[in-house]
Amino acid sequence: MEYRCALLSDLDDLLHLENKVFSTDMISRRQMKRFIQSEHSMLLIACADDKLSGYALLLFNQATQLARLYSIAVSPDFRGQGVGEQLLSHCEKSAVERGYITLRLEVREDNFSAIKLYEKHGFKPLKTLIHYYDDLADGLRMQKRLGTPGPRTALTMPLYVQTLPFTCGAACLLMSFSALKHPLALTRKNEVQLWREATTIFMAGGHGGCSGQGLALAAHRRGFAVELWSHSQGTPFIHSVRDPVKKSVIELVHEDFEDQLQQTDIKVNTAPPTTEQIELWIEQGAAVLLLISTFRFNGAKEPHWIVLCGMNEQFFYFHDPLVEEPGDAVSAANVPIGKKALNQIVGFGKQKHTACVVIYPNK
Numbered sequence: 001m002e003y004r005c006a007l008l009s010d011l012d013d014l015l016h017l018e019n020k021v022f023s024t025d026m027i028s029r030r031q032m033k034r035f036i037q038s039e040h041s042m043l044l045i046a047c048a049d050d051k052l053s054g055y056a057l058l059l060f061n062q063a064t065q066l067a068r069l070y071s072i073a074v075s076p077d078f079r080g081q082g083v084g085e086q087l088l089s090h091c092e093k094s095a096v097e098r099g100y101i102t103l104r105l106e107v108r109e110d111n112f113s114a115i116k117l118y119e120k121h122g123f124k125p126l127k128t129l130i131h132y133y134d135d136l137a138d139g140l141r142m143q144k145r146l147g148t149p150g151p152r153t154a155l156t157m158p159l160y161v162q163t164l165p166f167t168c169g170a171a172c173l174l175m176s177f178s179a180l181k182h183p184l185a186l187t188r189k190n191e192v193q194l195w196r197e198a199t200t201i202f203m204a205g206g207h208g209g210c211s212g213q214g215l216a217l218a219a220h221r222r223g224f225a226v227e228l229w230s231h232s233q234g235t236p237f238i239h240s241v242r243d244p245v246k247k248s249v250i251e252l253v254h255e256d257f258e259d260q261l262q263q264t265d266i267k268v269n270t271a272p273p274t275t276e277q278i279e280l281w282i283e284q285g286a287a288v289l290l291l292i293s294t295f296r297f298n299g300a301k302e303p304h305w306i307v308l309c310g311m312n313e314q315f316f317y318f319h320d321p322l323v324e325e326p327g328d329a330v331s332a333a334n335v336p337i338g339k340k341a342l343n344q345i346v347g348f349g350k351q352k353h354t355a356c357v358v359i360y361p362n363k
């Protein structure tokens, strides 16, 4: 059996198979053609002696890390011979190669054989979709977290879990210092100390998080060569606060950080870093702190600091100081993120305020 990407010359055979296998929700010729040609989809086919025996269609969502198995079908003459499984395995591999970590699909709730196939491959049910199909049949949404190969270049960095809701930046500094062999212990006292040095004081209703300026200064103070890449329109996080008095304090703190930065040799770039630039830093063994929006993770539009700890061809890996479920620290360490997808989460707020603090290893 040969497995390859479909060509326009396979279109007739594909439509023939589609019409033979499905009676509702069929893919039209026009759609099939688009799926063959688009760079946001992959139409994989299985052929035996030039005869089409099956296909699988993957869609790649540009805005998330989700790839979607839109359809899979095996010709009745070839069923029960492992073709479906092979198609699925190829799809999972291709999704990982493109930097996707989650594969999602929808299946009719009464499609016993397909559900068995997905369960065998480790898909878990997510949600029932009432009247999802054209004939009003219910659907089942299933999802699988794909295995990624692990970082090729990595910093030896312990995970430090922030102990307060607003100390993510300080926790990232502690992890970076430890990876870069600085003796500062990973303690709550030091976490709070670093936060006090880098905070913008106020944020929305509560305490302020750390700004890139504040974190860069705290790292510089401990003897590191530091770069700050900050692409912002004005004072960071000022828009999260309404109270004019609080606003003026945030501005005051920010101006002070800017003045202090001027007194140092910290290089400040007013641009977001490119993927290639980040790759270079990791190759150099630097710790890279990034301000992200948690929106794509949990729907909350909160600013949050993470620290990169490795990479391979497709993924960056980061430590997330925030552990939402007690005892779930494992899932916060070495979290893979597709290189393109990182661009989607970097930056915060309508102003797309980006901040990146690069801490170089001491020579």
Ligand SMILES: CC(C)(COP(=O)(O)OP(=O)(O)OC[C@H]1O[C@@H](n2cnc3c(N)ncnc32)[C@H](O)[C@@H]1OP(=O)(O)O)[C@@H](O)C(=O)NCCC(=O)NCCS
Pocket (backbone or CB within 6 Å): 021, 071, 072, 073, 074, 075, 078, 079, 080, 081, 082, 083, 084, 085, 086, 106, 107, 108, 111, 112, 113, 114, 116, 117, 118, 120
């Ligand atoms: C679902 C489908 C793609 C499976 O293709 P296939 O090549 O026959 O599947 P495989 O031979 O690779 O079987 C792999 C596993 O799937 C499950 N499976 C496949 N056919 C099954 C059946 N008729 N009954 C129960 N389990 C079945 C089994 O777990 C099987 O593993 P096993 O042989 O170790 O028990 C095929 O039946 C098909 O094209 N169905 C119609 C189209 C369709 O429903 N597509 C899914 C839309 S969401």
